[in-house]
Amino acid sequence: MAAAEITDSLEADAFKKLYPDQFYARFIADGIRPDGRPLGRARTASIGLGAVSTADSSALVKFGNSTALAGIKLEIMVPKDDTPNQGQLSIAVEMAPMCSPDMRPGRPSDAAQVLVEQLNNALLASAKAVNLDDLCIDPGKAAWVAYLDIYVLDSDGSLADVTLLAAVAALATLRLPHVAVTDGGNVVPSSEAAEAAAPDEMAVEPTKLQLRSVPLALTCGLYKDQLIVGLTAEEEALVATSVTTIVDDQGRLIGQLKAGGRAEMDIARLQDCIEAAKLRYAELAGILQQAITQYDGSG
Amino acid sequence: MARRDTSVPYQPQSRPEAVVSDTGERLDGRGLEEFRSAFLSPHALSQAAGSAYAECGKTKVMVGVYGPRQSARATAFSEQGRVQCDVKLASFATRQRRRFGQSTDERELSGLLATALEAAVLRHTFPKSCIDIYCLVLESGGSELTVAITAAAMAIADAGIAMADVVTACSVSRVAGQLLLDPTADEAFREDGSVLLAMMPAANLVTQLVVTGEWSSAQMKQALCLCMGGCLQLDAVTRKALASSEEQALAAMRIE
Amino acid sequence: MLSQHERHYIQQGMAQNVRNDGRTCEHYRPLKLEVGVLNMTSGSARVKLGGTEVVVGVKVDIATPSPDAPDAGLAYYDVEISPLAGPEYLGYAGSELGASLAQRLARSMQAGSDGRGGAVDLTALGIIKGKTCWAMYVDALVIRVDGNVLDAVSIAAKAALADTKLPSISVTEAEGEDDEPELEVDDDPSASVRLETPSVPCIVTVSQAGRSYVVDLCEEEEQCVDASLHIAVTAQGSLRGITKQGSSGIDLGSLQEMLGIAQRVGPKLIQVVDQHIASGAATAQEED
Numbered sequence: 097m098a099a100a101e102i103t104d105s106l107e108a109d110a111f112k113k114l115y116p117d118q119f120y121a122r123f124i125a126d127g128i129r130p131d132g133r134p135l136g137r138a139r140t141a142s143i144g145l146g147a148v149s150t151a152d153s154s155a156l157v158k159f160g161n162s163t164a165l166a167g168i169k170l171e172i173m174v175p176k177d178d179t180p181n182q183g184q185l186s187i188a189v190e191m192a193p194m195c196s197p198d199m200r201p202g203r204p205s206d207a208a209q210v211l212v213e214q215l216n217n218a219l220l221a222s223a224k225a226v227n228l229d230d231l232c233i234d235p236g237k238a239a240w241v242a243y244l245d246i247y248v249l250d251s252d253g254s255l256a257d258v259t260l261l262a263a264v265a266a267l268a269t270l271r272l273p274h275v276a277v278t279d280g281g282n283v284v285p286s287s288e289a290a291e292a293a294a295p296d297e298m299a300v301e302p303t304k305l306q307l308r309s310v311p312l313a314l315t316c317g318l319y320k321d322q323l324i325v326g327l328t329a330e331e332e333a334l335v336a337t338s339v340t341t342i343v344d345d346q347g348r349l350i351g352q353l354k355a356g357g358r359a360e361m362d363i364a365r366l367q368d369c370i371e372a373a374k375l376r377y378a379e380l381a382g383i384l385q386q387a388i389t390q391y392d393g394s395g
Numbered sequence: 396m397a398r399r400d401t402s403v404p405y406q407p408q409s410r411p412e413a414v415v416s417d418t419g420e421r422l423d424g425r426g427l428e429e430f431r432s433a434f435l436s437p438h439a440l441s442q443a444a445g446s447a448y449a450e451c452g453k454t455k456v457m458v459g460v461y462g463p464r465q466s467a468r469a470t471a472f473s474e475q476g477r478v479q480c481d482v483k484l485a486s487f488a489t490r491q492r493r494r495f496g497q498s499t500d501e502r503e504l505s506g507l508l509a510t511a512l513e514a515a516v517l518r519h520t521f522p523k524s525c526i527d528i529y530c531l532v533l534e535s536g537g538s539e540l541t542v543a544i545t546a547a548a549m550a551i552a553d554a555g556i557a558m559a560d561v562v563t564a565c566s567v568s569r570v571a572g573q574l575l576l577d578p579t580a581d582e583a584f585r586e587d588g589s590v591l592l593a594m595m596p597a598a599n600l601v602t603q604l605v606v607t608g609e610w611s612s613a614q615m616k617q618a619l620c621l622c623m624g625g626c627l628q629l630d631a632v633t634r635k636a637l638a639s640s641e642e643q644a645l646a647a648m649r650i651e
Numbered sequence: 652m653l654s655q656h657e658r659h660y661i662q663q664g665m666a667q668n669v670r671n672d673g674r675t676c677e678h679y680r681p682l683k684l685e686v687g688v689l690n691m692t693s694g695s696a697r698v699k700l701g702g703t704e705v706v707v708g709v710k711v712d713i714a715t716p717s718p719d720a721p722d723a724g725l726a727y728y729d730v731e732i733s734p735l736a737g738p739e740y741l742g743y744a745g746s747e748l749g750a751s752l753a754q755r756l757a758r759s760m761q762a763g764s765d766g767r768g769g770a771v772d773l774t775a776l777g778i779i780k781g782k783t784c785w786a787m788y789v790d791a792l793v794i795r796v797d798g799n800v801l802d803a804v805s806i807a808a809k810a811a812l813a814d815t816k817l818p819s820i821s822v823t824e825a826e827g828e829d830d831e832p833e834l835e836v837d838d839d840p841s842a843s844v845r846l847e848t849p850s851v852p853c854i855v856t857v858s859q860a861g862r863s864y865v866v867d868l869c870e871e872e873e874q875c876v877d878a879s880l881h882i883a884v885t886a887q888g889s890l891r892g893i894t895k896q897g898s899s900g901i902d903l904g905s906l907q908e909m910l911g912i913a914q915r916v917g918p919k920l921i922q923v924v925d926q927h928i929a930s931g932a933a934t935a936q937e938e939d
Binding site for chain 1: 461
């Protein structure tokens with residue numbers, strides 16, 4: 097009995113390796129995917145906040161196997177002359193060489209560059225999720241620069257979705273310390289500066305960074321005229337084209353990227369992607385809010 | 396966008412001066428010869444052939460192993476397989492932010508890690524090929540190299556690559572004449588000497604030894620003894636973690 | 652590359668304590684050492700250990716101390732393999748080897764985070780606390796490789812540091828509150844101060860071949876050993892930095908033996924080196 101089971105599973109594995117497209121097509125024809133999900137369902141998300149104590153805020157996000165860790169470190173800068181009231185948000189993505197067999201250490205990959213572009217668009221340019229004025233300390237003298245670095249640890253598809261959620265979660269839990277600029281031009285905790293001036297003043301709690309909007313992404317693919325939602329790495333290799341849609345908490349479309357591929361998509365299909373993204377948004381927003389409330393509650 | 400080099404770190408707290416109290420208690424409540432509690436978990440990643448996640452106090456390390464496969468670097472023929480290591484610290488892993496791009500200490504850690512693992516891997520089983528060990532330190536709370544060595548050995552085992560024995564590593568810091576086992580970053584900062592030992596516990600062979608600072612023979616013996624005890628303790632934890640991970644994998648296969 | 656038979660022959664010789672050139676296992680090759688060979692440096696030395704040849708130059712420059720050690724200076728170690736040593740040292744392979752040699756040399760000299768406890772007392776390099784200090788750059792250039800490069804580099808570095816003189820500096824206190832103290836560097840070489848180097852170690856590389864332990868390997872012998880320990884030893888016989896190299900494990904008994912050998916051979920080696928340095932300094936003084 098056991099021998100037959102093993103032979104069956106070996107045959108299935110061999111078929112999958114030799115004819116991946118046919119293997120997949122058989123599942124899709126039945127309206128289901130190899131991991132058991134229906135075509136319209138994305139993977140469950142899990143969010144872990146504050147995992148790295150050396151970072152000013154951090155978030156570990158997993159969609160199935162796809163894993164990204166975002167960490168923010170705050171540093172001080174002198175604001176630029178033409179924007180004296182603004183700080184800076186510097187985003188970087190690194191595909192850790194362990195995340196996929198194609199990655200090698202040293203060379204920054206193309207995939208990482210694309211992800212950085214999408215994150216910059218989502219958080220700064222289009223959605224203006226972060227208002228850089230919030231990062232100012234003393235106009236013209238000092239401001240915060242938040243280095244948001246995201247490491248992709250396990251690359252199993254939907255990287256744009258995972259990295260954006262990790263970035264948003266890290267930003268949502270970022271607390272800006274209360275600081276003041278001394279006469280000598282140094283930035284010190286306000287309690288110190290306040291003690292020097294008026295010793296009776298109480299120490300002030302760090303302030304949370306307010307996100308003006310919360311953008312989240314969903315990657316969908318087109319396979320034999322069927323829309324597949326929330327792709328794994330294997331699926332990304334099989335679909336004819338994929339589209340990443342970013343929507344925010346007010347239901348606005350922040351961005352949509354269809355990067356080439358072997359098939360075209362008509363407007364109706366793109367609308368379907370937007371609807372799917374909105375549905376996914378409700379799901380993710382709930383999980384994110386729960387995680388943040390738990391994290392804030394634990395101090 | 397302003398250049399990254401134009402910002403300065405903000406660090407209100409300096410490192411504690413005294414790391415051991417008069418009663419021999421350390422800042423986190425441990426005794427001088429006590430290990431931090433270790434969490435070791437093989438098969439943490441899906442894409443890599445083998446992987447492991449290790450957490451020792453505030454030091455968190457993720458390791459992924461690929462191979463045996465063709466070496467991207469070396470082209471010369473070699474009868475023995477190559478063990479290629481790459482260690483990186485995340486930019487937010489340390490108190491002060493690190494720049495992207497490999498620094499000299501990361502290159503050094505990679506070399507030391509490779510030497511620690513080479514003796515244990517049965518390299519004649521994959522001639523002309525190599526195994527790639529990618530290590531990312533997510534949080535650096537002290538003794539990164541020791542945690543990386545132990546995690547990497549687990550990841551290699553998880554990948555099914557033939558090994559003579561697992562490798563466990565342990566380090567000792569000397570602060571004000573006292574020997575502290577498994578130091579944290581604050582303790583290592585105040586050290587005037589350190590000993591790192593990596594060994595194959597069952598075979599009783601040392602695969603890596605890194606010593607800094609001035610040591611007399613007697614003190615060196617003491618430190619080595621302490622490290623060996625730590626390695627043996629860690630060995631039990633490592634084997635248990637690997638065994639339970641294997642059991643889980645087998646159980647999952649049976650259900651399918 | 653060596654054939655299996657050549658390797659066997661060399662290992663048998665080591666087992667019988669008679670190596671190809673007649674040395675015993677604990678014997679160093681003839682050492683030639685000169686100090687003060689480079690005019691444009693603050694200290695320099697050139698070492699020939701058998702066929703291996705290394706030149707080390709020490710330069711000092713004004714720098715800002717690290718915030719963790721405001722009253723101490725800085726020391727940087729760098730090793731480069733010259734393409735003269737062979738075409739195999741061009742490019743990545745050479746720079747990787749150089750980097751690992753530099754790390755081992757730096758480890759043998761390492762000070763604590765406060766600048767104290769190192770082979771060279773870095774507080775002697777401090778000028779104005781928190782603001783100015785000397786940064787010492789120890790640069791080694793390997794000209795010829797015939798085995799045991801690290802020991803040769805370490806001997807040359809020790810000699811170069813013993814030869815190093817720091818320019819004399821006078822600090823004039825600031826006049827007003829906002830003024831910086833003034834620094835005046837004395838150009839006169841006779842006014843310079845010699846660096847104190849009593850604790851600078853020499854690295855003794857002890858290698859294991861079967862059951863024999865051998866020091867100072869020539870190039871062919873290096874291909875016949877299983878594992879090595881680079882052990883930095885001071886004149887007093889204490890250990891100052893250890894790194895293991897090689898793809899075999901070392902059992903604990905062998906480890907103790909190898910440490911013992913280094914502690915025996917090291918002080919003798921340092922004696923020889925000190926004698927060379929002293930006679931070199933004597934020759935220099937005669938010439939003056």
